Amino acid sequence: MKSVYLDHAATTPLDPRVLKKMQPYFSDIFANPSSFHSPGLRAKEAVDEARKSIAVQLNAHADELVFCSGGTESDNLAILGTIRANRAKVKHVVTTAVEHHAVLEPLRHLERTGEIELTVLPVDKTGMVSVDDFETALRPETVLASVMYANNEIGTIQPIADIGRAILKWRKANKTPFPYFHSDACQAAGALALDVEKLHVDLFSLNGSKIYGPKGIGLLFVRRGVGIEPLVRGGGQERGLRSGTENVPGIVGLAAALEIAQAEKEKENARLTQLRDKLVEGFIKIPKTRLNGHPTERLPNNVNVSFMDIEGEAAVLYLDAQGIYCSTGSACASSSLDPSHVILATGVSYEAAHGSLRFTLGRSTKPADIDYVLKTIPGIVQKLRHMSPVNLDMRYFA
């Protein structure tokens, strides 16, 4: 059976070129980079080299990079680390309704424990936050702002540089170093420019598993001068911000994956955009189908659609049986019955949100795969609609 993996936003396979670079660091150059002997030095050199390479990619200093276990830890460190290091009496944080749970959950936790006041900004129907809303939300006591670079579910790309400039202007006018600006770039790292100077970010989260790098490795850029506390204490690795023996193969792999992704992104983006648009075009020919997210300001590999009158999970299972692997934002498998918070935040009805499906393309995706999906999906949608007692009037779901 044909096998078409269209869930690259969930995770990507490891690039063989990355694997090759990582290979020596499992059992050959295995020593602890902190050890004061030659094998340890070899491992330390590998980490240093990877750090320098990533610094170049981000237009950052090598001492501004903190390696950790992944995107979730990077987001948590950025949020909990800066909030806890800050001694102000009232701490206010601004974020958006479409952030990843790795950002929203630590923020909600801090709100529950009374450590912060939280403003969650709405997004428009394309999933985009407004820079004006953002400026209005800033207060003298705002210590942190966190906005994701590109959304994992609907692919919408936020105006990070514009928000960054608005924050710089605010700081200048109010003669304060706050708020710090954090952005989760885990989904964006394979497709968008990562220059921290042009984006005006102070904290920037990346990981390996979405860019054909290894799982279990993440990175937080922390601009010089930003006050931050560690979450993990111990031997004082990563300038005391993340203790624990360095994941040397992971770090080497992350650097290699980032280099490849950034070097190839223009060519790959053009290729994926073409395939993405072909898929969208084919999907919306099916009656009662809507595209979720932004028509153009979206990741080149992301397609998120709602097929009305059917439930997403049923469609995922039928597609799975045809060798097509995608995701749904519907929450039927979870204990909560609420569908995706991201889709709902764009103002889509519950009915449409329950029928949403995400297809995320990647390096392995070929034009023939798109043809296969487009050939397969109408029959599945038709069968499930035939089985469904629901026949919604689209006038109410524009």
Next chain:
Amino acid sequence: MPSNPNIGDIVSRSGGQSWFYSDTVKDHFFNPRNFMRDESEYRDAAMGMVGSPACGDAMKVWISVDPITERITDCKWKTFGCGSAIASTSMMSVMVTENGGMTLEAARKLRPQDILARLGGLPARKIHCSVLGDKALRAAINDWYRRNGQPEKIEEEQGRVIDPETKVTDKDIEHAVLDGADTLEKIQAKLKVGVGHPECLPEVEQLIRFYREKYFGA
């Protein structure tokens, strides 16, 4: 404690198993039995509907009944929902029509756990998807009695009122537990039970334990 055990990226459906459901569920999902193909032929049949597409599950059930024996001769359905919802409605339609058909009295007593047993079980989080089919069936049975001049046999779905202020019943608690509210805190967030009448809380807690053991074995 996280508010949702599946937070993170969009949730994977594979559950890490070879397949998420039993072979029987899979069979009924991919080859649904008795689903309604042409409603126009069933305009006069008794019908029941529960749920809504906004909450993620909706089911519609039609039955034909022999007026002499009061046995179900035909059962058709339509379901908006996930794999388990579709499979459990399909299985239910088989159970009420096999072996000459169930009598209406017996069909009324059909419980979600009977359907679950025939399906070879469902993942715990999916059990709430299987509780709507039998409700829709009972609504259809009531409709049949209504259409056939026996209104005295109509049994409205009701339970025992636990909290006189909110009118929350044991059935409400049962459904809330099936929907994943497994602690008093979560039940209260959903049903507001006992907020103005805390005397009923010990009984509410007992019911939560009872339904948790009944459906989830924990």
